[in-house]
Amino acid sequence: MLSNSNLEASYNLRKDKVQKAIRDVYTKIGTSIDIGELAFVTELNVVMNLLWGGTIDGDDKQDKIGAEFRKVASKFVDLMGKPNISDFFSNSCQETFRLHPRPPLLVPRISSQSCMLGGYTIPKGSRVFLNTWSVYMDPLVWENPSNFNPERFLNIDNDKLWDYLGNSFEYLPFGSGRRKCPGLHLAEKMVMYVLASLLHSFDRKLPEGENVDLSETFGIVIRKTKPLIAIPSPRLSSLSMYE
Structure with missing residues (x-):
């Protein structure tokens, strides 16, 4: 998929999968068809054939695997577009x-x-x-x-x-x-x-009468002289988000 010459060499394979999609649609004239699903499964068949030499031919398998794969792919794309809070x-x-x-x-x-x-x-x-x-x-x-x-x-x-x-x-x-x-x-x-x-998940406050002490103890590694103690409280809007 990353080489133009290889893509050109796979022209007949791609053409066959598109022609098969046309034939499948023709057999369903007069019925409702999910165009997005059809296009996705066609592309999936092409990619699977390029990678492993196999497809998900067959209506039952095609509908089941194609739908599941598309759901996963859609979720993956959504996650890719969301910021990582650690960034x-x-x-x-x-x-x-x-x-x-x-x-x-x-x-x-x-x-x-x-x-x-x-x-x-x-x-x-x-x-x-x-x-x-x-x-x-x-x-x-x-x-x-x-x-x-x-x-x-x-x-x-x-x-x-x-x-x-x-x-x-x-x-x-x-x-x-x-x-x-x-x-x-x-x-x-x-x-x-x-x-x-x-x-992101919690608000926090210091125990009564405590202050943040940033003093350090020198050694092979530097450590805080006194540990940081804080009292957390929920910050997210729903308790289900902590499960």
Whole structure:
């Protein structure tokens, strides 16, 4: 289906399926026909024949499988057109990873050869720690680095790749190269999805007399000194949406 030459080569197959559709309609003269269903099943037969060499010929099978497949396809198209709520939180996550990096020091590397870095000699065999926290707090790299500002990732030079893949040394939330976090892609999807789903589904408030404490405890990973405790309340209009 992605090759013009292959499509041209399948001309006779496509012509046969259209002619069959014409014959089927002719046998139903005077009866009601779902034109959309007819066109969909014809196209489905063509695609199935191209992929697997088979079709759903036969009135009973054609009506049943074609209708079910069309229902699934229609639902799929509807879902494709709907926004994913996690898409809107990509930037309340990029800034969080910058301001509160989980690994303040990336996994140590052993230098394979001696080199000069920033005027210092790094001997071969040295254990090297990359302090990403200091990079994220550097005012020469980030404007007002101690401020939480998600919009900064919307207004960044186009020549920089601000993603999670470690393509820019100013932003390495999951590391870079062969030592980057193996769970990067899963984390990228799940962190935003879980956060967006919780924010969409619930309102929340702090327990009586409590304040949000953003203080952190330094270690191999940075953790909140005090856990975030919140009291949720339903936000969606119908309780059935929580089932």
